[in-house]
Amino acid sequence: MALLEVKGLSVIYRTLLGVVKALDDVSFSLDRGESIAVVGESGSGKSTLALAISRLLPPNARYVKGDVIFDGLNLIKLDQGRLRAIRGTGIFMVFQEPANSLNPVYKIKDQLMEAVRVRMLRSEGSFDEGRALKEVVDALRIVRIPDPEVIIERYPHQLSGGQIQRVMIAMGLLMRPKLYIADEPTSALDVTVQAQILKLLKDLKSEYGLSIIFITHDLAVASVIGDRIMVMYAGQIVEEGKMENVVTKPYHPYTQGLLNSIPRISKYEGKLPMVGGSVPSLINPPSGCRFHPRCPYATDTCIKVPPQLKVVDDRRVRCHLYA
Amino acid sequence: MPDVLIRTEGLTKWFLAKKYGLLERLFRERPVYVRAVDNVNITIDRSLTTALVGESGSGKTTLGRLLTTLEKPTAGKIIFDGINVTSLKGGALRRFRSRVQMVFQDPYSSLDPRMKVRDIIAEPLVTRGVNRAKVNEMVYEIMDEVGLEHSLAERRPSDLSGGQRQRVAVARAIISNPDFIVLDEPTSALDVSTQSQVLNLLAELQVRHKLTYLLITHNIAVARYLSDKIMVMYMGKIVESGETGQVLKEPNHPYTRALIESVPDVGKRDLKPPTGEVGSLINPPSGCRFHPRCPFAMDICRREEPPMIEVKKGIHVACWLYAKR
Numbered sequence: 122m123a124l125l126e127v128k129g130l131s132v133i134y135r136t137l138l139g140v141v142k143a144l145d146d147v148s149f150s151l152d153r154g155e156s157i158a159v160v161g162e163s164g165s166g167k168s169t170l171a172l173a174i175s176r177l178l179p180p181n182a183r184y185v186k187g188d189v190i191f192d193g194l195n196l197i198k199l200d201q202g203r204l205r206a207i208r209g210t211g212i213f214m215v216f217q218e219p220a221n222s223l224n225p226v227y228k229i230k231d232q233l234m235e236a237v238r239v240r241m242l243r244s245e246g247s248f249d250e251g252r253a254l255k256e257v258v259d260a261l262r263i264v265r266i267p268d269p270e271v272i273i274e275r276y277p278h279q280l281s282g283g284q285i286q287r288v289m290i291a292m293g294l295l296m297r298p299k300l301y302i303a304d305e306p307t308s309a310l311d312v313t314v315q316a317q318i319l320k321l322l323k324d325l326k327s328e329y330g331l332s333i334i335f336i337t338h339d340l341a342v343a344s345v346i347g348d349r350i351m352v353m354y355a356g357q358i359v360e361e362g363k364m365e366n367v368v369t370k371p372y373h374p375y376t377q378g379l380l381n382s383i384p385r386i387s388k389y390e391g392k393l394p395m396v397g398g399s400v401p402s403l404i405n406p407p408s409g410c411r412f413h414p415r416c417p418y419a420t421d422t423c424i425k426v427p428p429q430l431k432v433v434d435d436r437r438v439r440c441h442l443y444a
Numbered sequence: 445m446p447d448v449l450i451r452t453e454g455l456t457k458w459f460l461a462k463k464y465g466l467l468e469r470l471f472r473e474r475p476v477y478v479r480a481v482d483n484v485n486i487t488i489d490r491s492l493t494t495a496l497v498g499e500s501g502s503g504k505t506t507l508g509r510l511l512t513t514l515e516k517p518t519a520g521k522i523i524f525d526g527i528n529v530t531s532l533k534g535g536a537l538r539r540f541r542s543r544v545q546m547v548f549q550d551p552y553s554s555l556d557p558r559m560k561v562r563d564i565i566a567e568p569l570v571t572r573g574v575n576r577a578k579v580n581e582m583v584y585e586i587m588d589e590v591g592l593e594h595s596l597a598e599r600r601p602s603d604l605s606g607g608q609r610q611r612v613a614v615a616r617a618i619i620s621n622p623d624f625i626v627l628d629e630p631t632s633a634l635d636v637s638t639q640s641q642v643l644n645l646l647a648e649l650q651v652r653h654k655l656t657y658l659l660i661t662h663n664i665a666v667a668r669y670l671s672d673k674i675m676v677m678y679m680g681k682i683v684e685s686g687e688t689g690q691v692l693k694e695p696n697h698p699y700t701r702a703l704i705e706s707v708p709d710v711g712k713r714d715l716k717p718p719t720g721e722v723g724s725l726i727n728p729p730s731g732c733r734f735h736p737r738c739p740f741a742m743d744i745c746r747r748e749e750p751p752m753i754e755v756k757k758g759i760h761v762a763c764w765l766y767a768k769r
Contacts, residue, residue: 162635267721283721311499311662316706316717338636341665341708345715368710382640384669386692386707393644393669396637399605 122193123150124332125174125300130187132166132173139404143169145356147187148430153299156326156333158347158364160340160379164400166356167336171304174334175214176204192299210240213298217305219285223277229288230273233257236295260291264321283314290318294325301325304336319345340379344368352376355401355411362436372438374416410441418442449624449656450488450511455520457481457506461726478725480506482680483520485752488624493650493657495671495688497664497703501722503680504660508626511658512544513537525623542572545617549629551609555601561612562597568620586615589652590645607638611645618649628660643670664707668692676700679725679733682752686759696761699734732764740765 132144144166161167172178189196237253261269264287307315325331335346343350351361360373371377378396398415401407413423422441430439458477480503488494496504509515522529548554566579590611617625631639675685684697695701702718720737723729729736735745744764753766
């Protein structure tokens, strides 16, 4: 059975300008020990998806329909008390801005010890401080924090962005979650640190059978971390399939455009091909296919009829070209 | 023979790491410095793009700010088109400044939110006293060039998207017809599809106006796309420089190699980042600054700073591995 099953999830935001249809009928599943990379530009709904799965949506958001089944439980129907029991050890989330994830008035040690305390109380019913401290130091060593014994006595503002992000990943290790959701965790970091963290996540996945949802705007990063890739555009899944298949032979014109428009270190082709235009407003999404105003292959059908997400060969694609 | 526009000699910038006031002086404390840029000798060729890559804290932005005279060097010289910029003052410095421009990383904070797009773009001309009618004409011309609709002239930055804002910043930079533009991470705040639009625009403008660019970026793929030459910076020093394609294909310095191995690419499953962390710029490691992270570190690397060695024609590397002994 899949660890996570998202079925027909639709989410809206109420804003002063109107209702934003941030997620529209999103369905996918994730197995234990599997990683999926969610790729899209800003406004594609990828961060909303992460927040919706972990029930962390802001107050102006509403679930319109759909279910999120995690480990046999429908998270959408769960009350706050039972949700809290899942947070941390069930689902652990790392955000893009690491600086806001830690409490500024507690030392790193206190915050990581708290994570171990929660896990130990949940799984064993008791807390062993000596063992916990050893675990904390070990976890920091695994995420390659130099001198962990010194670092744990510091406050968050005394660490660099890369170090805080690694502390958050260490916290994820200590909680031993079943599902690890990371929303652009490496976008603010240097490439060398990003590479260290991606490597670490992949090691954890193979060692502990961690399931990962990795949200990124960077297809190259997605192809490094994801067993599968899910491309989102304007709140919908437009293509989803095995990583190798999607990056070597993208079906959807948007995936093709995205893949062509990233500058690559491995090849040089003069002018960069680009996806013209910009991401549409989700208050009044375009008629028919939401990508049609930017699509080089758009026909009359694309303007009038919204395409469905269909299984084509080895993947799912939302495009009339493959009808 | 390439035509050199800018040359630096022993360019150095140290910042005070903590306050050094009367009290500290009285107690004979030693001032503590951060060595952001340390004894840098570079050349930048006319009408070409030189990329400056490195991690955060490597000093690349400080070097860019020194070259545009936004910072005063602690030591060393900048020779711009035969002029010693470091000795310029008053009117001569002002005239020089109209020849250099900078485009900043974050178009959300580099544009004055209270000004209209038209006034932002026109500012470099207005400060030089160009008459109003001429300014208006030029603003619309430049807006056409960078792909901004004329209707946006009366808007304010908050009405624009990230890509549009960065186009405004580019328009402002080129309107005074400069020779040299420092592009400090011009696309890192933008989405992928917008990024490619802005990169293409910058490439077009360079050809049309014969501009010389210094492209500061941490994104090596962007450097690959836009630059002719590349300089790799680590802890305030240039460790490798040369023609971009060659350096990226056959990196010589162990740091350049590690940096390139860290860049994710489609179809590349394994990344090999350097181990450890960037050291402290207050007490930089002795000898070669990369030695604590270098897999090839030898005794001499810990003791002595490596010289710049020309390993191939036009490729310079600061590494003891290439020293003839």
